[in-house]
Amino acid sequence: MKRRNFVQSLLVIPATAVAAEQTTPAPAPVQTPAPITRPAQGPAKLNLVQPDSAAETTTGFFSTVQFATLNKLAELLVPPIKEKPGAVDAHAPEFLDFLISRSPAPSQTLYREGLDGLNASAKKHFHKAFAELDAKQADSIIRPLLVVRAWDREEPKDLMMRFMAQVHGDLRTATMNSAEWAAAGGSSGGRGRFNSGRRQHWKPIDPRAEV
Amino acid sequence: MPIKQYDVLIVGSGHAGGMAAKVLTSHGISCLMLNAGPQADYEKDRDLKAAHELPYRGFNEPGRVPHIFQADEFNVNQWVDEKEVPYTHPPDAVYNWVRVRLLGGRSLFWARQSFRLSDYEFKAADIDGSGENWPISHDDLSPFYSRVEEIFRVTGRKEGWPQFPDGNFVEFAASEDTASIKKVTEAATKRGIQVSKWRNALGKDGLASSINLLLPDALATGKLDIVENAIVREVSIDKNTGLASGVHFIDRHSKREMHVRARVVVIAAGTLESTRLLLNSKLGNSSGVMGHYLVDQMYGINVVASVPEARDGKSVDGLMGGNAFMPRFRNLSKDKKSNFIKGYCMHMSSGGGANPNYFPLYGEELQQKLDSYAGSCVSAGIFGERVARFENHVRINHDVKDAWGIPVLHIEARDGENEANLRKDAADTAEEIFHDCGWELVCKTDQVNPPGYSIHEVGTCRMGDDPKKSVLNKWNQTHDVKNLLVVDGASFVTAGWQNPTMTILALSMRASEHLAEEIGKGNFS
Numbered sequence: 187m188k189r190r191n192f193v194q195s196l197l198v199i200p201a202t203a204v205a206a207e208q209t210t211p212a213p214a215p216v217q218t219p220a221p222i223t224r225p226a227q228g229p230a231k232l233n234l235v236q237p238d239s240a241a242e243t244t245t246g247f248f249s250t251v252q253f254a255t256l257n258k259l260a261e262l263l264v265p266p267i268k269e270k271p272g273a274v275d276a277h278a279p280e281f282l283d284f285l286i287s288r289s290p291a292p293s294q295t296l297y298r299e300g301l302d303g304l305n306a307s308a309k310k311h312f313h314k315a316f317a318e319l320d321a322k323q324a325d326s327i328i329r330p331l332l333v334v335r336a337w338d339r340e341e342p343k344d345l346m347m348r349f350m351a352q353v354h355g356d357l358r359t360a361t362m363n364s365a366e367w368a369a370a371g372g373s374s375g376g377r378g379r380f381n382s383g384r385r386q387h388w389k390p391i392d393p394r395a396e397v
Numbered sequence: 398m399p400i401k402q403y404d405v406l407i408v409g410s411g412h413a414g415g416m417a418a419k420v421l422t423s424h425g426i427s428c429l430m431l432n433a434g435p436q437a438d439y440e441k442d443r444d445l446k447a448a449h450e451l452p453y454r455g456f457n458e459p460g461r462v463p464h465i466f467q468a469d470e471f472n473v474n475q476w477v478d479e480k481e482v483p484y485t486h487p488p489d490a491v492y493n494w495v496r497v498r499l500l501g502g503r504s505l506f507w508a509r510q511s512f513r514l515s516d517y518e519f520k521a522a523d524i525d526g527s528g529e530n531w532p533i534s535h536d537d538l539s540p541f542y543s544r545v546e547e548i549f550r551v552t553g554r555k556e557g558w559p560q561f562p563d564g565n566f567v568e569f570a571a572s573e574d575t576a577s578i579k580k581v582t583e584a585a586t587k588r589g590i591q592v593s594k595w596r597n598a599l600g601k602d603g604l605a606s607s608i609n610l611l612l613p614d615a616l617a618t619g620k621l622d623i624v625e626n627a628i629v630r631e632v633s634i635d636k637n638t639g640l641a642s643g644v645h646f647i648d649r650h651s652k653r654e655m656h657v658r659a660r661v662v663v664i665a666a667g668t669l670e671s672t673r674l675l676l677n678s679k680l681g682n683s684s685g686v687m688g689h690y691l692v693d694q695m696y697g698i699n700v701v702a703s704v705p706e707a708r709d710g711k712s713v714d715g716l717m718g719g720n721a722f723m724p725r726f727r728n729l730s731k732d733k734k735s736n737f738i739k740g741y742c743m744h745m746s747s748g749g750g751a752n753p754n755y756f757p758l759y760g761e762e763l764q765q766k767l768d769s770y771a772g773s774c775v776s777a778g779i780f781g782e783r784v785a786r787f788e789n790h791v792r793i794n795h796d797v798k799d800a801w802g803i804p805v806l807h808i809e810a811r812d813g814e815n816e817a818n819l820r821k822d823a824a825d826t827a828e829e830i831f832h833d834c835g836w837e838l839v840c841k842t843d844q845v846n847p848p849g850y851s852i853h854e855v856g857t858c859r860m861g862d863d864p865k866k867s868v869l870n871k872w873n874q875t876h877d878v879k880n881l882l883v884v885d886g887a888s889f890v891t892a893g894w895q896n897p898t899m900t901i902l903a904l905s906m907r908a909s910e911h912l913a914e915e916i917g918k919g920n921f922s
Contacts, residue, residue: 236450263759281454289459332757336699336840339466340754351754356456358753363448363455384445388474391442391499392435392626392649 238365243280247287247294252301253279254317256353259304262324264357269370273357276364282356293352300349304328401622403429404916406644406659408629408674411502412898413885413905414665415607415615416545420909421663422620426916429657430612431627431646433666434498437475437505446471464493466850475499475506482799484806492808493849494669500625501608502667503852504898509598509605511551512895513542513562513903517725517740521891525728525738528690528785531890532862532871535562541903549605551899553596560740561593561724564899569594577704577747577775577834578719584833588826590726595744598898626650628801632662632678632881640921641680641881647801660921661880661912665905668886669791672857673806675868675883676793681858681875687868689790690856691810692892695741695781697845698823701755702831702838704747707773717748717772725782725894727822737818741781742894743827749774755840774839777827781819782894783812783848785856810848820845853897855889873908880921884908 245253260273273279286297307327308316316324331350333342338355342348361367368383405421407414410432421428448455448470457470462479477496486492497503517524519531519538543565552570555563574582582592598605615621626649633656635642643658664671672688675681682688707717725740751770758766783789794807824843831838848854861867864876869888875881884905886897915921 238449265760267761267764285453285456285459290463293459328759329757332759334757334840335754336701336842337697337844338752338754339697339846340842340844354759355754359456360454365449368447368449384447384450385471387444387446387451387471388437389442389444390474391437 236365238277243277243284245280245283247283248298248301251305251315251317252298253283254315255301255305256282258317258319258324259328259353260357262321262328263354264361271361271364271366271370273361276361276366278357278360278364281360281364282353285356285360296345296349296352299345300353303346303349401427401429403427403622403657403659405429405661405663405912406431406657407663407665408644409433409502409665409667409671409885410500410607410612410623411497411665411667411885412504412607412611412902413667414663415501415504415611416902416905417663417665417884417909418615418621419611420906421913422615422618424913424917425618425620426913427620428615428622429659430621430623431629431644431657432498432500432502432623432625433628433649433670434477434500435625435649436500442474464491464849465495466493466846467495467852480800482805483797484808485794485797486808490809490811491847492810493847494806494808494854495849495852496667496670500623501606501612504606505604505608507605507852507898508896509600509898510896511546511549511553511564511596511598511899512724513564514538514893514895514900515560515562517560517729518891518893518895521739524731527738529859529861529866529890532860532867537871538900538903538907541907542899545899545902545906548610549598549600549899549902551596551598554594556591556593558591558593558724560726560729561591564596566596567599572719573715574721575719575747576716577707578721578745580834581721581745581747581775581830584830585721585723587833588830590723590743590826590830592721592723595720595722627655628803629666629674630654630677630801630803632664632674632680634680634878639878641878647803649801652801661882661916663882663884663909663912665883665885668854668857669806669808671883671885671887672791673793675858675875676791676806677804681868681877681881683877684865684868686787686859686866688792688857689787690785690859690890691789691791691808691848691854692783692785692856692889693848693854694851694892694894695779695783695812695816695820695845696851698777698779698781698820698827698843700777700824700827700831700838700841701751702775702834702836703751703770703773704775704834704836705773709769710771712772719747721745727819735818735822737815737822739782739784739815739819740894741779741819741823743777743779743823745775745777745827747775748772749776751839770839775831775834775836777830779820779823779827780851780894780896781816781823781845782892784815785859785891786813789848791857808849812845812848816845853886853892855886855892855897858883858887859890860888861890872911873904874912882908882912 256279260279264273266272305316404426405428407430451470455470462468516535522530546565553566554569627646629644629646631645633642641662723743727740789810791806791808793804795804797805820843858868860869873882873884
């Protein structure tokens, strides 16, 4: 045992153990030499921070206009409510830019065509970009695209309705699973896939086979 | 070091393989178990994380396991990686094949619902004229169910209903139903629907798995050895006798090819992996039905009502919470005809909230609605039986191989008119019950997840007395090769609406005891 570890091990003897030693006769000294073993525990883990608290996600999958549309949707669909952050506060659009960039082609197409569709609709009805619409104008475009889905995997046939269902769910999840949400008070209140408290996570169990 | 000799090789370590090992070793029979994956270390392999601490904020790595709807970023590493062991399906017939290769297999993660099949399933052909009867009845399997229920500590309320056979239950901890569950029960009962409670395996220390209830006993006999990361490629045959002589397997990491010999080979790799192994071995299929009659249960129908007096935080103690369980109630008597055969169970759960997708709203308006409905909902879901059809099948796709060069499965399973009619009846019935309760219907769908989603896939090596119509005999031996057995869900003839685990365990126990007797008589020596 290195001296530093040995000193540390002396420092962490529990109070109960110390108390017990004071009332119990000392045991006979052990005659056999202590075997050479590695310390039971390595050094204490140091506290780290997550990259999100120190840096911004570099976006670039969506075009500037598409990203502005996504940001506007984030602002409207998941606004800050009471003490809870909204999707923009939780950097959900930036996260989705990353997530969709890694997603299979059908998801990428749905997002791109959906965002372009909203923008085209804004141009057609209001002669300006979706990102520049006021709340009432935007509502007139997005409300007809929202449908009741009794089952979260139910996919509307219409592309724009399908996109709205997808982006709405993704923005909500990205917000409620964010560090900002967790910092604002812990539980999701049943509004996200997970509450933001810690739960059991399986690490990679074995090296994955070479495919 | 001389290579050890084994009496029986067991491929797979889940409930089926674990039970085979427990029974056979208790008779002094030496066994070697091969498992395709590693043993999980519950201390080292798990930790506690918040979603925002994971690389994909809880969304999971896109495209990693696209067919496992149950996967999330917390549990993704427990499932079989679809890139390592892919499978194919027609573009218009998605199949969700959900697999675990860790030691203990899916017994590590099952939901522990513990039902027996009844003679409405074992003798279904007599009742509805569809398919074949099993070669055994509930009476044949009942003693084995009882012993399994004792090992797994199954709790349940005894009812005395023929479609819902009672078991050897540990004491049922009855608690008084809430007012909402009483109301549902009353409405269902008026419609002639019997209402009971879930039956679950308590197991031990919160786990009811092969690794804590079966394999420790087998290992304690000194008669079982287990090899992890052994991917079985093919069953080998003795050319002189025509009997199985052992298996070829590949080490998961090094890809070293190995062969092991035994007097008997017991396959328990989990329905479709068992069938894949036999198909790749070109064994046991003189009937031509191997791979066919793939069946599972429909999951997904969702009908939700809201109890008005429980909304806006006005609920009082004793109103919401709890559940009601309605075992199959359709087509139990021949004089009551419906536009479908077989049946479904319905389960109702009280006290949940509404999902955001139940409302075509967003922003603050949506949040107000969710807050208002929080805790006021009663939801109904079903587990519906699918009909076992020849055309729903698996076959080997020789064009695609897994990471170890083993040809993969092609899976084709589609629902038909019977499934559509059954689903509609289930959703309508739930709506009618909620209507009778005077509650507001929030949403209703009769849509279900793709086949396989239930993780209850069974069939493809069905048992039977006629070797021309079945792969296995009633003792789970292949008709073609008597020292080759399949003791898992592949042997099922029909799926029933019931979770299959108790039946898999009871069948494996029964087959293994018979095998032990045969070995004791000097057969297969």
